[in-house]
Amino acid sequence: MTGQISSTVEVARRHSVPAKIYQRTRSDHASEIAEDYVEAIADVIVANGVCRAVDLVAHFAVTHATVSNTISRLHRDGFVDTAPYQPIALTAKGNRLASQAKKRHKIVTAFLKRIGVGDRAAEIDSEGMEHHVSKETLDAMKRVLADGLPPEKPSNPKLS
Amino acid sequence: MTGQISSTVEVARRHSVPAKIYQRTRSDHASEIAEDYVEAIADVIVANGVCRAVDLVAHFAVTHATVSNTISRLHRDGFVDTAPYQPIALTAKGNRLASQAKKRHKIVTAFLKRIGVGDRAAEIDSEGMEHHVSKETLDAMKRVLADGLPPEKPSNPKLS
DNA sequence: CAGGAAAGTTAGTCGATGCTAACTTATGCT
DNA sequence: AGCATAAGTTAGCATCGACTAACTTTCCTG
Numbered sequence: 001m002t003g004q005i006s007s008t009v010e011v012a013r014r015h016s017v018p019a020k021i022y023q024r025t026r027s028d029h030a031s032e033i034a035e036d037y038v039e040a041i042a043d044v045i046v047a048n049g050v051c052r053a054v055d056l057v058a059h060f061a062v063t064h065a066t067v068s069n070t071i072s073r074l075h076r077d078g079f080v081d082t083a084p085y086q087p088i089a090l091t092a093k094g095n096r097l098a099s100q101a102k103k104r105h106k107i108v109t110a111f112l113k114r115i116g117v118g119d120r121a122a123e124i125d126s127e128g129m130e131h132h133v134s135k136e137t138l139d140a141m142k143r144v145l146a147d148g149l150p151p152e153k154p155s156n157p158k159l160s
Numbered sequence: 161m162t163g164q165i166s167s168t169v170e171v172a173r174r175h176s177v178p179a180k181i182y183q184r185t186r187s188d189h190a191s192e193i194a195e196d197y198v199e200a201i202a203d204v205i206v207a208n209g210v211c212r213a214v215d216l217v218a219h220f221a222v223t224h225a226t227v228s229n230t231i232s233r234l235h236r237d238g239f240v241d242t243a244p245y246q247p248i249a250l251t252a253k254g255n256r257l258a259s260q261a262k263k264r265h266k267i268v269t270a271f272l273k274r275i276g277v278g279d280r281a282a283e284i285d286s287e288g289m290e291h292h293v294s295k296e297t298l299d300a301m302k303r304v305l306a307d308g309l310p311p312e313k314p315s316n317p318k319l320s
Numbered sequence: 321c322a323g324g325a326a327a328g329t330t331a332g333t334c335g336a337t338g339c340t341a342a343c344t345t346a347t348g349c350t
Numbered sequence: 351a352g353c354a355t356a357a358g359t360t361a362g363c364a365t366c367g368a369c370t371a372a373c374t375t376t377c378c379t380g
Contacts, residue, residue, distance in 0.1 A: 019221040021287050022196070029367095033337080036182070054357060061179040066338055068359060073336080085345060085358060112297060116310040121296040127181050128292025136281040137272060149309045150276040189337095193367080214327060226368055228329060233366080245328060245375060322380095329374070336366090344359070350352095 032131045035101040036060075037070060038079055041088055042098040050087040104138060105130045111141040192291045195261040196220075197230060198239055201248055202258040210247040264298060265290045271301040 040059045044051040056067045071088060074080045079094035090098060108130050112122035133141075143150070200219045204211040216227045231248060234240045239254035250258060268290050272282035293301075303310070 019219065021284050022220045022222075029336090052357075053359095057357095059179065060182045062182075062337090063339065064358060065340080065360080069337075112300070113313070114309070115304050116300040117297050121294050124181050125292060125294050125297045129289050132285060132288025132292070134281050134285050137277050137285045140272070140276040144275050144309070149274070149304070153273070190366080212327075213329095217327095222367085223369065224328060225330085225370080229367075323378105325376100325378085327374100327376075329372100331370105331372085333369080335368090337364105338366105339364080340362090342359100342361085344357100346357070347355085349354090 033070065034074060034077065034079055035097060035131060037074055038090060038094045038098040039101045039105065041080065041090055042095070042102065045090070051089075052087055056088075101130070104133065107138055107141055107145070108133060110145055114145055193230065194234060194237065194239055195257060195291060196287075197234055198250060198254045198258040199261045199265065201240065201250055202255070202262065205250070211249075212247055216248075261290065264293060267298055267301055267305070268293060270305055274305055 037056065040056060041051045044055045044059070048055065053064060053067045053071065056062075056071075057064055060067070071080060071082060074094070075082055078091055079097060081089045081091050081094075105126055108126040109122050112126055113119065117125065197216065200216060201211045204215045204219070208215065213224060213227045213231065216222075216231075217224055220227070231240060231242060234254070235242055238251055239257060241249045241251050241254075265286055268286040269282050272286055273279060277285065
Protein backbone atom coordinates (compact mmCIF):
# COMPACT_ATOMS: atom_id res chain seq x y z
CA MET A 1 0.00 0.00 0.00
CA THR A 2 3.03 2.23 0.25
CA GLY A 3 5.36 0.84 -2.33
CA GLN A 4 4.84 3.00 -5.35
CA ILE A 5 3.39 5.92 -3.50
CA SER A 6 6.77 7.27 -2.59
CA SER A 7 7.69 7.70 -6.22
CA THR A 8 4.41 9.41 -6.97
CA VAL A 9 4.87 11.76 -4.08
CA GLU A 10 8.34 12.44 -5.32
CA VAL A 11 6.88 13.68 -8.56
CA ALA A 12 4.29 15.68 -6.69
CA ARG A 13 6.87 17.65 -4.77
CA ARG A 14 7.29 19.87 -7.76
CA HIS A 15 3.77 21.06 -7.10
CA SER A 16 2.60 23.45 -4.45
CA VAL A 17 1.32 21.70 -1.34
CA PRO A 18 -0.85 18.62 -2.05
CA ALA A 19 -0.03 14.98 -2.68
CA LYS A 20 0.75 13.95 0.89
CA ILE A 21 -2.30 15.81 2.10
CA TYR A 22 -4.65 13.61 0.16
CA GLN A 23 -2.95 10.51 1.43
CA ARG A 24 -3.76 11.65 4.90
CA THR A 25 -7.29 12.54 4.00
CA ARG A 26 -7.89 9.07 2.67
CA SER A 27 -6.51 7.12 5.59
CA ASP A 28 -8.42 9.39 7.94
CA HIS A 29 -11.56 8.38 6.19
CA ALA A 30 -11.31 4.88 7.51
CA SER A 31 -11.15 6.00 11.10
CA GLU A 32 -13.83 8.66 10.87
CA ILE A 33 -16.58 6.14 11.10
CA ALA A 34 -14.80 4.38 13.92
CA GLU A 35 -14.67 7.65 15.82
CA ASP A 36 -18.28 8.46 15.12
CA TYR A 37 -19.32 5.06 16.29
CA VAL A 38 -17.31 4.86 19.47
CA GLU A 39 -18.39 8.36 20.36
CA ALA A 40 -22.01 7.42 19.83
CA ILE A 41 -21.61 4.20 21.76
CA ALA A 42 -20.10 6.05 24.68
CA ASP A 43 -22.96 8.53 24.65
CA VAL A 44 -25.59 5.83 24.57
CA ILE A 45 -23.93 3.98 27.43
CA VAL A 46 -23.95 7.12 29.50
CA ALA A 47 -27.59 7.71 28.65
CA ASN A 48 -28.96 4.17 28.85
CA GLY A 49 -26.47 2.13 30.80
CA VAL A 50 -25.87 -0.15 27.83
CA CYS A 51 -25.67 0.27 24.11
CA ARG A 52 -27.56 -1.97 21.73
CA ALA A 53 -27.27 -2.05 17.99
CA VAL A 54 -30.74 -0.60 17.72
CA ASP A 55 -29.54 2.58 19.41
CA LEU A 56 -26.95 3.07 16.71
CA VAL A 57 -29.49 2.30 14.04
CA ALA A 58 -31.46 5.25 15.33
CA HIS A 59 -28.45 7.46 15.84
CA PHE A 60 -26.97 7.05 12.40
CA ALA A 61 -30.16 6.37 10.50
CA VAL A 62 -28.80 3.27 8.84
CA THR A 63 -30.18 -0.25 8.78
CA HIS A 64 -29.56 -2.98 11.30
CA ALA A 65 -27.48 -4.77 8.75
CA THR A 66 -25.14 -1.84 8.36
CA VAL A 67 -24.70 -1.43 12.07
CA SER A 68 -24.01 -5.11 12.41
CA ASN A 69 -21.31 -4.94 9.74
CA THR A 70 -19.73 -1.85 11.16
CA ILE A 71 -19.69 -3.24 14.65
CA SER A 72 -17.96 -6.33 13.30
CA ARG A 73 -15.23 -4.16 11.88
CA LEU A 74 -14.91 -2.24 15.10
CA HIS A 75 -14.68 -5.51 16.95
CA ARG A 76 -12.09 -6.82 14.51
CA ASP A 77 -10.10 -3.63 15.02
CA GLY A 78 -10.31 -3.88 18.77
CA PHE A 79 -12.53 -0.94 19.53
CA VAL A 80 -15.56 -2.73 20.86
CA ASP A 81 -16.32 -5.78 22.83
CA THR A 82 -19.44 -7.65 21.91
CA ALA A 83 -21.01 -11.00 21.19
CA PRO A 84 -24.03 -11.98 19.15
CA TYR A 85 -27.25 -10.62 20.61
CA GLN A 86 -25.32 -8.95 23.38
CA PRO A 87 -24.92 -5.27 24.16
CA ILE A 88 -21.98 -3.39 22.75
CA ALA A 89 -19.23 -2.28 25.12
CA LEU A 90 -16.12 -0.29 24.45
CA THR A 91 -12.67 -1.74 24.95
CA ALA A 92 -9.98 0.35 26.57
CA LYS A 93 -8.81 1.31 23.14
CA GLY A 94 -12.34 2.20 22.12
CA ASN A 95 -12.82 4.25 25.23
CA ARG A 96 -9.65 6.18 24.62
CA LEU A 97 -10.71 6.98 21.10
CA ALA A 98 -14.19 7.93 22.22
CA SER A 99 -13.13 10.33 24.90
CA GLN A 100 -10.56 11.89 22.66
CA ALA A 101 -13.12 12.34 19.90
CA LYS A 102 -15.63 13.75 22.34
CA LYS A 103 -13.13 16.27 23.65
CA ARG A 104 -12.26 17.42 20.18
CA HIS A 105 -15.88 17.55 19.23
CA LYS A 106 -16.74 19.73 22.19
CA ILE A 107 -13.97 22.16 21.48
CA VAL A 108 -14.89 22.51 17.85
CA THR A 109 -18.54 23.03 18.69
CA ALA A 110 -17.78 25.60 21.36
CA PHE A 111 -15.39 27.34 19.03
CA LEU A 112 -17.91 27.59 16.23
CA LYS A 113 -20.48 29.00 18.59
CA ARG A 114 -17.92 31.47 19.85
CA ILE A 115 -17.28 32.84 16.38
CA GLY A 116 -20.98 33.43 15.93
CA VAL A 117 -22.30 30.27 14.36
CA GLY A 118 -25.77 29.31 15.49
CA ASP A 119 -26.18 26.32 17.80
CA ARG A 120 -27.77 24.11 15.22
CA ALA A 121 -25.19 24.75 12.51
CA ALA A 122 -22.38 24.50 15.04
CA GLU A 123 -23.55 21.01 15.99
CA ILE A 124 -23.83 19.91 12.41
CA ASP A 125 -20.59 21.40 11.12
CA SER A 126 -18.53 20.24 14.04
CA GLU A 127 -19.68 16.72 13.27
CA GLY A 128 -18.08 16.93 9.87
CA MET A 129 -15.11 19.08 10.78
CA GLU A 130 -13.84 17.38 13.88
CA HIS A 131 -12.14 14.64 11.96
CA HIS A 132 -10.05 17.06 9.98
CA VAL A 133 -8.82 19.29 12.73
CA SER A 134 -5.18 18.84 13.59
CA LYS A 135 -3.74 19.24 17.06
CA GLU A 136 -2.34 22.58 16.04
CA THR A 137 -5.70 23.89 14.89
CA LEU A 138 -7.39 22.49 17.94
CA ASP A 139 -4.91 24.32 20.13
CA ALA A 140 -5.55 27.50 18.23
CA MET A 141 -9.26 27.07 18.85
CA LYS A 142 -8.66 26.53 22.54
CA ARG A 143 -6.59 29.68 22.70
CA VAL A 144 -9.27 31.68 20.98
CA LEU A 145 -11.85 30.36 23.41
CA ALA A 146 -9.65 31.30 26.32
CA ASP A 147 -7.96 34.48 25.18
CA GLY A 148 -9.75 35.67 22.09
CA LEU A 149 -8.18 36.30 18.74
CA PRO A 150 -4.40 36.58 18.53
CA PRO A 151 -3.00 39.89 17.30
CA GLU A 152 -3.06 40.23 13.55
CA LYS A 153 0.12 38.97 11.96
CA PRO A 154 2.28 41.61 10.32
CA SER A 155 2.38 39.53 7.15
CA ASN A 156 0.52 42.05 5.02
CA PRO A 157 1.84 45.46 6.00
CA LYS A 158 2.44 46.42 2.40
CA LEU A 159 -1.25 46.03 1.85
CA SER A 160 -2.16 48.80 4.25
CA MET B 161 -32.49 5.30 -1.65
CA THR B 162 -34.94 7.26 0.42
CA GLY B 163 -37.74 4.79 0.99
CA GLN B 164 -37.11 3.42 4.42
CA ILE B 165 -34.89 6.17 5.59
CA SER B 166 -37.77 8.38 6.55
CA SER B 167 -39.00 5.83 9.05
CA THR B 168 -35.55 5.41 10.51
CA VAL B 169 -35.14 9.13 10.89
CA GLU B 170 -38.53 9.22 12.51
CA VAL B 171 -37.22 6.93 15.19
CA ALA B 172 -34.10 8.99 15.53
CA ARG B 173 -35.99 12.13 16.37
CA ARG B 174 -36.24 10.93 19.90
CA HIS B 175 -32.50 11.36 20.09
CA SER B 176 -30.57 14.59 20.39
CA VAL B 177 -29.25 15.94 17.11
CA PRO B 178 -27.85 13.24 14.79
CA ALA B 179 -29.47 10.98 12.21
CA LYS B 180 -29.99 13.54 9.47
CA ILE B 181 -26.46 14.83 10.00
CA TYR B 182 -24.93 11.55 9.05
CA GLN B 183 -27.07 11.30 5.98
CA ARG B 184 -25.62 14.60 4.91
CA THR B 185 -22.11 13.53 5.78
CA ARG B 186 -22.43 10.49 3.59
CA SER B 187 -23.81 12.18 0.51
CA ASP B 188 -21.21 14.90 0.91
CA HIS B 189 -18.59 12.25 0.72
CA ALA B 190 -19.41 11.56 -2.87
CA SER B 191 -19.04 15.18 -3.82
CA GLU B 192 -15.89 15.86 -1.83
CA ILE B 193 -13.77 14.14 -4.37
CA ALA B 194 -15.60 15.90 -7.15
CA GLU B 195 -14.78 19.21 -5.50
CA ASP B 196 -11.18 18.33 -4.93
CA TYR B 197 -10.80 17.27 -8.51
CA VAL B 198 -12.50 20.21 -10.20
CA GLU B 199 -10.57 22.57 -7.96
CA ALA B 200 -7.32 20.91 -8.92
CA ILE B 201 -8.25 20.85 -12.58
CA ALA B 202 -9.02 24.55 -12.52
CA ASP B 203 -5.68 25.25 -10.86
CA VAL B 204 -3.76 23.21 -13.37
CA ILE B 205 -5.51 24.91 -16.25
CA VAL B 206 -4.58 28.29 -14.85
CA ALA B 207 -1.00 27.16 -14.40
CA ASN B 208 -0.45 25.16 -17.57
CA GLY B 209 -3.14 26.18 -20.00
CA VAL B 210 -4.54 22.66 -20.11
CA CYS B 211 -5.00 19.86 -17.65
CA ARG B 212 -3.92 16.32 -18.40
CA ALA B 213 -4.57 13.26 -16.30
CA VAL B 214 -0.90 13.11 -15.44
CA ASP B 215 -1.17 16.44 -13.64
CA LEU B 216 -3.82 15.01 -11.38
CA VAL B 217 -1.78 11.89 -10.84
CA ALA B 218 0.94 14.14 -9.43
CA HIS B 219 -1.44 16.35 -7.51
CA PHE B 220 -3.30 13.60 -5.70
CA ALA B 221 -0.53 11.03 -5.62
CA VAL B 222 -2.71 8.29 -7.04
CA THR B 223 -2.19 6.09 -10.07
CA HIS B 224 -3.19 6.82 -13.61
CA ALA B 225 -5.88 4.19 -13.34
CA THR B 226 -7.49 5.92 -10.41
CA VAL B 227 -7.48 9.26 -12.11
CA SER B 228 -8.95 7.70 -15.21
CA ASN B 229 -11.78 6.16 -13.21
CA THR B 230 -12.48 9.30 -11.29
CA ILE B 231 -12.49 11.42 -14.39
CA SER B 232 -14.99 9.02 -15.90
CA ARG B 233 -17.28 9.57 -12.96
CA LEU B 234 -16.86 13.32 -13.18
CA HIS B 235 -17.66 13.12 -16.86
CA ARG B 236 -20.68 10.97 -16.21
CA ASP B 237 -21.84 13.50 -13.64
CA GLY B 238 -21.35 16.40 -15.99
CA PHE B 239 -18.44 18.14 -14.32
CA VAL B 240 -15.79 17.65 -16.93
CA ASP B 241 -15.56 17.49 -20.63
CA THR B 242 -13.04 15.10 -22.04
CA ALA B 243 -12.37 12.38 -24.57
CA PRO B 244 -9.83 9.58 -24.63
CA TYR B 245 -6.28 10.88 -24.76
CA GLN B 246 -7.52 14.43 -24.71
CA PRO B 247 -6.99 17.11 -22.10
CA ILE B 248 -9.55 17.54 -19.38
CA ALA B 249 -11.72 20.64 -19.45
CA LEU B 250 -14.35 21.79 -17.01
CA THR B 251 -17.96 22.14 -18.01
CA ALA B 252 -19.94 25.17 -16.90
CA LYS B 253 -21.18 23.08 -14.01
CA GLY B 254 -17.66 22.01 -13.19
CA ASN B 255 -16.42 25.55 -13.33
CA ARG B 256 -19.12 26.72 -11.00
CA LEU B 257 -18.25 24.03 -8.50
CA ALA B 258 -14.55 24.74 -8.81
CA SER B 259 -14.75 28.44 -8.20
CA GLN B 260 -17.11 27.94 -5.32
CA ALA B 261 -14.80 25.38 -3.77
CA LYS B 262 -11.80 27.60 -4.31
CA LYS B 263 -13.51 30.53 -2.65
CA ARG B 264 -14.46 28.47 0.33
CA HIS B 265 -11.02 26.97 0.53
CA LYS B 266 -9.36 30.38 0.56
CA ILE B 267 -11.59 31.67 3.30
CA VAL B 268 -11.03 28.65 5.50
CA THR B 269 -7.29 28.83 5.02
CA ALA B 270 -7.15 32.54 5.75
CA PHE B 271 -9.34 32.03 8.75
CA LEU B 272 -7.17 29.32 10.21
CA LYS B 273 -4.09 31.45 9.76
CA ARG B 274 -5.89 34.33 11.41
CA ILE B 275 -6.61 32.33 14.54
CA GLY B 276 -2.96 31.46 14.81
CA VAL B 277 -2.56 28.22 12.94
CA GLY B 278 0.73 27.90 11.10
CA ASP B 279 0.74 28.16 7.33
CA ARG B 280 1.50 24.55 6.72
CA ALA B 281 -1.16 23.19 9.07
CA ALA B 282 -3.64 25.76 7.80
CA GLU B 283 -3.18 24.47 4.27
CA ILE B 284 -3.57 20.89 5.32
CA ASP B 285 -6.52 21.29 7.64
CA SER B 286 -8.43 23.54 5.31
CA GLU B 287 -8.18 20.82 2.70
CA GLY B 288 -10.08 18.47 4.93
CA MET B 289 -12.38 20.98 6.57
CA GLU B 290 -13.62 22.93 3.59
CA HIS B 291 -16.11 20.29 2.61
CA HIS B 292 -17.82 20.35 5.95
CA VAL B 293 -18.21 24.05 6.41
CA SER B 294 -21.75 25.32 5.97
CA LYS B 295 -22.63 28.71 4.57
CA GLU B 296 -23.37 29.91 8.04
CA THR B 297 -19.97 28.92 9.36
CA LEU B 298 -18.28 30.34 6.30
CA ASP B 299 -20.03 33.64 6.89
CA ALA B 300 -18.94 33.61 10.49
CA MET B 301 -15.36 33.07 9.35
CA LYS B 302 -15.63 35.96 6.94
CA ARG B 303 -16.94 38.20 9.68
CA VAL B 304 -14.09 37.25 11.97
CA LEU B 305 -11.60 38.00 9.22
CA ALA B 306 -13.19 41.37 8.64
CA ASP B 307 -14.27 42.46 12.09
CA GLY B 308 -12.63 40.16 14.58
CA LEU B 309 -14.41 38.06 17.13
CA PRO B 310 -18.03 38.87 17.91
CA PRO B 311 -18.79 39.91 21.48
CA GLU B 312 -19.04 37.00 23.83
CA LYS B 313 -22.53 35.64 24.12
CA PRO B 314 -24.16 36.13 27.51
CA SER B 315 -24.72 32.39 27.81
CA ASN B 316 -22.10 31.78 30.48
CA PRO B 317 -22.09 34.74 32.79
CA LYS B 318 -22.64 32.50 35.79
CA LEU B 319 -19.28 31.01 35.03
CA SER B 320 -17.41 34.20 35.73
C1' DC C 321 10.09 8.16 -40.13
C1' DA C 322 10.75 4.56 -36.70
C1' DG C 323 10.98 3.25 -32.18
C1' DG C 324 10.67 3.91 -27.48
C1' DA C 325 9.07 6.49 -23.56
C1' DA C 326 5.29 8.81 -21.60
C1' DA C 327 0.47 9.12 -21.13
C1' DG C 328 -3.87 6.96 -20.95
C1' DT C 329 -7.14 3.03 -20.85
C1' DT C 330 -9.07 -1.39 -19.53
C1' DA C 331 -9.67 -5.44 -16.83
C1' DG C 332 -9.72 -7.48 -12.61
C1' DT C 333 -9.23 -7.18 -7.44
C1' DC C 334 -9.94 -5.43 -2.81
C1' DG C 335 -11.99 -3.19 1.30
C1' DA C 336 -15.32 0.07 3.19
C1' DT C 337 -19.88 1.34 3.50
C1' DG C 338 -24.29 1.07 2.32
C1' DC C 339 -28.63 -1.57 0.91
C1' DT C 340 -32.55 -5.47 0.75
C1' DA C 341 -34.23 -9.88 1.82
C1' DA C 342 -34.43 -13.75 4.44
C1' DC C 343 -33.33 -15.89 8.42
C1' DT C 344 -32.55 -16.59 13.65
C1' DT C 345 -32.79 -15.32 18.42
C1' DA C 346 -34.79 -12.91 22.31
C1' DT C 347 -38.54 -10.73 24.62
C1' DG C 348 -42.71 -9.69 26.23
C1' DC C 349 -47.56 -10.26 26.64
C1' DT C 350 -51.61 -12.65 27.17
C1' DA D 351 -46.47 -21.90 27.58
C1' DG D 352 -46.65 -20.05 23.07
C1' DC D 353 -46.66 -17.03 19.66
C1' DA D 354 -45.98 -12.33 17.68
C1' DT D 355 -42.92 -8.64 17.46
C1' DA D 356 -38.49 -6.65 18.09
C1' DA D 357 -33.68 -7.15 17.65
C1' DG D 358 -29.82 -9.00 15.43
C1' DT D 359 -27.41 -11.73 11.84
C1' DT D 360 -26.21 -13.46 7.31
C1' DA D 361 -26.06 -13.55 2.43
C1' DG D 362 -25.86 -11.27 -1.69
C1' DC D 363 -25.50 -7.06 -4.24
C1' DA D 364 -23.91 -2.20 -5.64
C1' DT D 365 -20.86 1.79 -5.65
C1' DC D 366 -16.81 4.23 -4.69
C1' DG D 367 -12.10 4.80 -4.53
C1' DA D 368 -7.89 2.67 -4.63
C1' DC D 369 -4.56 -0.69 -6.57
C1' DT D 370 -1.68 -3.74 -10.17
C1' DA D 371 -0.94 -5.49 -14.59
C1' DA D 372 -1.34 -5.44 -19.25
C1' DC D 373 -2.50 -3.10 -23.20
C1' DT D 374 -2.98 1.04 -26.55
C1' DT D 375 -2.18 5.61 -28.16
C1' DT D 376 0.60 9.72 -28.64
C1' DC D 377 4.43 12.11 -29.34
C1' DC D 378 9.19 13.27 -29.34
C1' DT D 379 13.75 12.37 -30.68
C1' DG D 380 17.46 10.53 -33.09
